[in-house]
Each structure stands twice: as C-alpha cells, then as structure tokens.
Amino acid sequence: MPGGAAQAATTHGTGRGPVLVENVRGYTLTRKGRLREFSSILISANGKVAGLDAHAGRGVRRVDGKGRVLLPGMHDAHGHLWSYGALASELDLSGTRSLAEAQQALAGYAAANPDLTWVTGRGWNQVIWGLGRFPTAADLDVVVSDRPVWLTRVDGHAGVANSAALALAGVTRDTPDPAGGQIIRDAEGNPTGTLVDNAMGLVSSKLPAPTIEDVRQRALIAQQKLNAVGITSVSDAGTDAAGYLVLRELAGAGTLTMRVNAFLTWDAFSEVGADVHTDSFAADMLRVRTVKLYVDGALGSRGAALLQPYSDDPANTGLLRIEPEELDRRVVAILRQGYQAAIHAIGDRGNRLVLDAYEKAFRTVGDRGLRHRIEHAQVVALDDIRRFKRLDLIASMQPVHATDDMNMAEDRVGPERIKGAYAWRKLLDQGTVIASGSDFPVSSALPFEGMHAAVTRTDREGRPAGGWYSEEAMTPVEALRSFTLDAAYAAHQERVIGTLEPGKWADFVLTDLDPFRLPANRAMWQTGILRTWVGGRQVGEYGDL
Structure with a gap:
C-alpha cells in the first residue's frame, strides 16, 4: 500500500x-x-x-x-467521519425525546426504505427519553419484525437489536458476555436486545460490509457538512484500511476540502501501518501518523471503567475493552513504529490504566516527542490529573460532552468523583494542552457550540444558570485556541495551520x-x-x- x-x-x-x-x-x-x-x-x-x-x-x-x-x-480534534457520513442514509434518532417518538421515526424510515435488508441507525439516548432502562428488542419488534434492525446509542458504545437481528446473530440466553462487553439480560437471563461495547460486535459483524463507493460517499458527505459549520481540518478517530485508501485517493485528486489527520484503527495499523506512515500528503491535506485504541466504554451506557462502583449501579464498575497487559503491549508497538498513540479513556480506572501504560512505555522506548494523547480524559481521579503534565500528554476533550452529560454524569459518579470530571481548568492551569473536538456524530459538530459549552458550561438554553461546575470553564481565547492552534499542535500541524500567521x-x-x-x-x-x-x-x- x-x-x-x-x-x-x-x-x-x-x-x-x-x-x-x-x-x-x-x-x-x-x-x-x-x-x-x-x-x-x-x-x-x-x-x-x-x-x-x-x-x-x-x-x-x-x-x-x-x-x-x-x-x-476550526480543527475538530476528535470526530468520526465515517459514521457521520453514514447518517445521511441511516435512521437518525438524535433528536428524539421519547421511546414513542423513536418508534414513530423507525416506522417512517422502514416504510420509506422497503428494499433495505437491514434497518440501521443511531442516536438514541435512554436518559433523554426518561425511560429508566435500555430499549429492548420488543420495543423494536412492535414496529419492525420482518427484517433485522440495529440501532446504535448516541455514544456509539451500545446498540439495540430487534428479535430478527438477535436471531441472525445467534444471540440467546446461552451466549456468554464477550470480554469487554455486556449482553443486557432480563430477570430470567434472556437477552433484552441491548448490547454494550464489545458485545455489539455480535450483531454489527453481521451487517453488510460497505463498498468502497459507500466509504467514498461517506467521506464526501461528511466533509461537505463539516465545511458548512466552519471545520477546515479534523482528526478522524478511527480510519480503517479502506478509509485510508479513500482519503488518499480524494486528497491526491484534489477533491478533499478539509484536512484529515487520520487515526488508524489497531487492525489497520497492524495491516498497513508500516507502509502508510506520512506527516503530509497532498499539501498537508492528509496526515497518517496516529493510532487509536480503546480502553473502556462510555458513561451514559455505564461501560466507562471506574475505580469504584457506579453511584447509581453499585454492582457495576464498567467494562475494560482491552486487558491492561494487551494495552501495554500495543502502546509499545505503536511507539516503536514512530506513531502517536491516541487512546480512548472515559472512566477514572480507564484513564489510570492509560496513564500507567504510557509511563511504562516511555521507560521502555521513550515518548519520542510524539505528543501522545488521551481521548476524552473525561473522569480522572484528582491525584492522576498531575500525571498528564508530568508525562507531557495531550488531553483531547470535547467541551459539549459536559453539557450533554450533565443530565446523568453526577448520578453515575457521585459528588466527589465529579470534581475530576470535565476538568478543563485544572488541566489548563497546570499547563496541559487541551485539544477540543466534538466527537461527532456523538455530539453536535458545531465548533461554536463546543466553544459555548467551554466558556459558559451551559447548554443552548443557558442551563443551568451560572454554569455547571463553572469553575472549570475556559476563557473565550482559551476556547478558540483549543479548537485551532492547540488542536493543530495535537495533530503535529501547528507549523502549517491553526493560526493565520504568514507562511501558513x-x-x-x-x-x-x-x-x-x-x-x-x-x-x-x-x-x-x-x-x-x-x-x-x-x-x-x-x-x-
């Protein structure tokens, strides 16, 4: 390649x-x-x-x-091009406010697309629905039962399948939870239909694989939508080998209108990493020098790995999507090949394991000046915050996550652990670089909505008055910097973009x-x-x- x-x-x-x-x-x-x-x-x-x-x-x-x-x-430091582009043809549930509204949307989409062998979509949020539980296969079966349905949660860390999809995937009461995943079950042990983190692959692996033309169209749709909200460059948090080929093709043809700093998936890195390494291709339109790993899940689906049980689920400490020893091995492999590591960590245990992995790898092979990153750095034990500075790590964070999550975050972690959550001011004051993004399509791609959240710690309606833990807010200049200069710095591109200085x-x-x-x-x-x-x-x- x-x-x-x-x-x-x-x-x-x-x-x-x-x-x-x-x-x-x-x-x-x-x-x-x-x-x-x-x-x-x-x-x-x-x-x-x-x-x-x-x-x-x-x-x-x-x-x-x-x-x-x-x-x-604007440079979005963490987004998902391929799922963002895919939403143009899938069912988008991100605006639904109740299960009934989602069911109505599903019915309309299924009726409008009778030839689809699978009905797919994303964006549901049981917290916003006020459901008090995850949705179930039965909730979907009453709407669509003649073909498989697979709907991903807004955070991308859980999905719900109808009975046809579960049957096609062979998921039964006898199916064990895979490592790093959970099959939500009823009181009798039967799968309800919701699968969390690594369990999602039981169903998602059965979906028809996208063609190379599908991948190309997703990239073109995504860049058009992102340009329209002011994004001129993006760090894509999960580019597989097919995605790389499409990005290189589009960049080489002069078709890209948005610079892409592509994070290779672990599989893509293992397959082609030695061959595709580049700091700049096509006049800085494409950079491939980063590898994405996941250590845990998300807070909303209770898959984020915590040091102590969830405050609202005392039997649960979340999920590790990778064993610590394997995480350590992969980080060393990434560093040895001269790549930057970008590791997803939401919970305080997840963040600690990533900090530990970096510390051990640096002792073994050194950090090589590659500005390694923790993606999200969402809930961090107070004693671990200083380690970001000591290890010279970049905190790749999404300001809008704070205002999206404030409806459940403190319920999940309680009043003490929340002090280390979405802690922008603590990180900035110690000199840690924050690269801001949106995690689109998990949250709104609008960078000015992210800047609004960063500065006010409120939602669009200005709630709560005075801001949610407002002591962690950024100044307007810091917010702009996090979406421009520091996002470019995190992508090793601050010499060519990020400011409007002569020569850039x-x-x-x-x-x-x-x-x-x-x-x-x-x-x-x-x-x-x-x-x-x-x-x-x-x-x-x-x-x-």
Whole structure:
C-alpha cells in the first residue's frame, strides 16, 4: 500500500494570483498564543498567508468582507467521519425525546426504505427519553419484525437489536458476555436486545460490509457538512484500511476540502501501518501518523471503567475493552513504529490504566516527542490529573460532552468523583494542552457550540444558570485556541495551520457573530458560518455577507 512520498494533485491556491480579503474584523492567535486583531488578510497565489494588514500592490484581487468576522478555520480534534457520513442514509434518532417518538421515526424510515435488508441507525439516548432502562428488542419488534434492525446509542458504545437481528446473530440466553462487553439480560437471563461495547460486535459483524463507493460517499458527505459549520481540518478517530485508501485517493485528486489527520484503527495499523506512515500528503491535506485504541466504554451506557462502583449501579464498575497487559503491549508497538498513540479513556480506572501504560512505555522506548494523547480524559481521579503534565500528554476533550452529560454524569459518579470530571481548568492551569473536538456524530459538530459549552458550561438554553461546575470553564481565547492552534499542535500541524500567521495555509471562516464581542441577546453557539476557505480557496458559501 502506498505511503506519502508520491506527488499529488492539489486545488490549493487562489488560481488567479494573490487575493486580499479586506474590511473584516479578524482574529488569530500568534505562535505564542496571544490574540491578534487585523482588518485584512493577504493570500499568496499558492494559498498561504502572505500577511495581515499588509500592503497590497497592483494585480491583487480584492474581496470585500463587508465587516464580517474572520477567524482561523476550526480543527475538530476528535470526530468520526465515517459514521457521520453514514447518517445521511441511516435512521437518525438524535433528536428524539421519547421511546414513542423513536418508534414513530423507525416506522417512517422502514416504510420509506422497503428494499433495505437491514434497518440501521443511531442516536438514541435512554436518559433523554426518561425511560429508566435500555430499549429492548420488543420495543423494536412492535414496529419492525420482518427484517433485522440495529440501532446504535448516541455514544456509539451500545446498540439495540430487534428479535430478527438477535436471531441472525445467534444471540440467546446461552451466549456468554464477550470480554469487554455486556449482553443486557432480563430477570430470567434472556437477552433484552441491548448490547454494550464489545458485545455489539455480535450483531454489527453481521451487517453488510460497505463498498468502497459507500466509504467514498461517506467521506464526501461528511466533509461537505463539516465545511458548512466552519471545520477546515479534523482528526478522524478511527480510519480503517479502506478509509485510508479513500482519503488518499480524494486528497491526491484534489477533491478533499478539509484536512484529515487520520487515526488508524489497531487492525489497520497492524495491516498497513508500516507502509502508510506520512506527516503530509497532498499539501498537508492528509496526515497518517496516529493510532487509536480503546480502553473502556462510555458513561451514559455505564461501560466507562471506574475505580469504584457506579453511584447509581453499585454492582457495576464498567467494562475494560482491552486487558491492561494487551494495552501495554500495543502502546509499545505503536511507539516503536514512530506513531502517536491516541487512546480512548472515559472512566477514572480507564484513564489510570492509560496513564500507567504510557509511563511504562516511555521507560521502555521513550515518548519520542510524539505528543501522545488521551481521548476524552473525561473522569480522572484528582491525584492522576498531575500525571498528564508530568508525562507531557495531550488531553483531547470535547467541551459539549459536559453539557450533554450533565443530565446523568453526577448520578453515575457521585459528588466527589465529579470534581475530576470535565476538568478543563485544572488541566489548563497546570499547563496541559487541551485539544477540543466534538466527537461527532456523538455530539453536535458545531465548533461554536463546543466553544459555548467551554466558556459558559451551559447548554443552548443557558442551563443551568451560572454554569455547571463553572469553575472549570475556559476563557473565550482559551476556547478558540483549543479548537485551532492547540488542536493543530495535537495533530503535529501547528507549523502549517491553526493560526493565520504568514507562511501558513490560508484556512479560515467568515462568521456573522464576534465570539469576543457578543451582543447581549446572542450566544456563541448561534454563530453562523458565511464562508469557508481552505488553502486560499473558497470551498463553501452559506449566506450573504
């Protein structure tokens, strides 16, 4: 499989000489993290920033920004391209507020797609539904019983199957829980239909495999949607070998309009990692230098691994999706091949095991300056927070998770453990880099919704008043930095993107709100994207300037 040495086509550059975008209220961070304001940006013909508030000579094409706000393009430090793109053709349950509403949506989708052999979808959340339990096969059977149905929870760490899907997968009362997974059962030991973490594979492995054209379309749909919300680069948290081939093809053809820092899955790393390693392909449109691992599940489905039992489920301490010894072995293997490790950890036990694995690996092979990451770093024992700084790890976090989870997080972990949860201020104050993302499609991909959560610790409606554990909030500048410069730093791309300094790619957005001077009646999450530029070229127009 090809690596990164070959040349590729690129659509970077203005196409018609230098461009001056003027009459803007521009903001960028400097290399030292200070906020700089400007009123114009000069873009060279090769698509890079030539200067801010620079003199523009003859032959420069001028674009009037009409007083709009210009910001560096947003980098989502943790998202899922393939499942995000797949939602365009699957049943999306993310907006449902009750089981009945979800059943109605399922009925409508199944009726509109009679030729599908499987009905698939994602986005349900039993907490929002107020159900008090996981959904069951019986809940689905009353709607669709003639073909298999598989619906993934919003966090991607649980799924519910109807009886046809369970039968096809051979899941019965005699089926044992796989390591790192749980089959939810009734009082008699029968499977109810919900499968958690590694148990999900019992059903998901039976789904028809996507074709390479399916994968290509998912990438194109995802980038179009992400460009529209101001995202110009993304770290994809799970690229398999087929996904790599598609990304390389699109980047090489000049079709990508969003830079991708691809995290190889463990299987892809094992299969092709030695051959696809590259820091930059197609003018920095594709980077493949990171491997994604999972240590535990998620808090909402009680699969996050905790040091002590769940406060609302005293017999349960969550799930380990990988044994500690195997985690240690994989981290060493990743480091030895010169890759950055990015490891999913939600619970305090999960985070401790990852910290331990890094510490042991660094003693064995060194960290090699690769800026290793913990993805989510969601619930961390207070004594372990300082270890992020000591080990020089990046905390890859999703601010909107705090406001999404506040309806159940403290129920899950109680009033003491919550002090180390979503603890942005504690991490920032000790000098730990936070790279912010959304975990789309788990949460809203809108970066300004993430910035709103980071700054206010409230949801869209401003709840709770004063913010949820507001002492952990970021400043507006810190929030912008976490979605731009520090997200780029976490991807080893801070020399080419993340700020609008001369010599970097001209990746930026024009918006209708100023995040540093918000009107009294507007919130940051309401920021609208008007234009998106990547590599000095406009790739999206979404409203009048």
